[in-house]
Amino acid sequence: DARVTQTPRHKVTEMGQEVTMRCQPILGHNTVFWYRQTMMQGLELLAYFRNRAPLDDSGMPKDRFSAEMPDATLATLKIQPSEPRDSAVYFCASGLVLAGSYNEQFFGPGTRLTVL
Amino acid sequence: AQSVTQLGSHVSVSEGALVLLRCNYSSSVPPYLFWYVQYPNQGLQLLLKYTSAATLVKGINGFEAEFKKSETSFHLTKPSAHMSDAAEYFCAVRVKGNTPLVFGKGTRLSVIA
Numbered sequence: 098d099a100r101v102t103q104t105p106r107h108k109v110t111e112m113g114q115e116v117t118m119r120c121q122p123i124l125g126h127n128t129v130f131w132y133r134q135t136m137m138q139g140l141e142l143l144a145y146f147r148n149r150a151p152l153d154d155s156g157m158p159k160d161r162f163s164a165e166m167p168d169a170t171l172a173t174l175k176i177q178p179s180e181p182r183d184s185a186v187y188f189c190a191s192g193l194v195l196a197g198s199y200n201e202q203f204f205g206p207g208t209r210l211t212v213l
Numbered sequence: 214a215q216s217v218t219q220l221g222s223h224v225s226v227s228e229g230a231l232v233l234l235r236c237n238y239s240s241s242v243p244p245y246l247f248w249y250v251q252y253p254n255q256g257l258q259l260l261l262k263y264t265s266a267a268t269l270v271k272g273i274n275g276f277e278a279e280f281k282k283s284e285t286s287f288h289l290t291k292p293s294a295h296m297s298d299a300a301e302y303f304c305a306v307r308v309k310g311n312t313p314l315v316f317g318k319g320t321r322l323s324v325i326a
Contacts, residue, residue, distance in 0.1 A: 139318040204256035
């Protein structure tokens, strides 16, 4: 049963610390998305990659957030330095984009981040 | 630009009653439409999708949705609610092409015994 996996599932850290969240997309998927979910804003798209290349990261605060795909099996989202307002659940999703396809997205279980 | 509006952030129904969750979309081109469900402390799971085939789409767990172009709607229904249906439901839209899904704010469904 192919799934998107995310680690860690929970992270509590202090303001100013670096946070790294990891995602393993479904094998064979060529597109990876990072979302942030909060009560106030709902689901927000932070960034997404296709074939490991960043296509859009306009939803991400550039001064503290960075997203990378070191290889096809790993996507990372880093926050440095973290702030209390970054507290949220961060979801990774992956999908297979082909010409004319409808691009269903498969979501991981999320990383619940609390910044004190 | 496409967008999705979900009417009602919280819907409460009795067990066995009809479930109706509303979704209206805005898109300049024929859209692809999705409903996702999120159970507590879990990620989003696809319920059903409309991809320009049949306008009445059946999904998992007895849910279905009807695409109505004239009303720009894609409401989610289930004839009889079950306690296990309590969750957050998200409507999403994407136009053909390579753009990501755009999600609505979500509707929390509560089922009362």
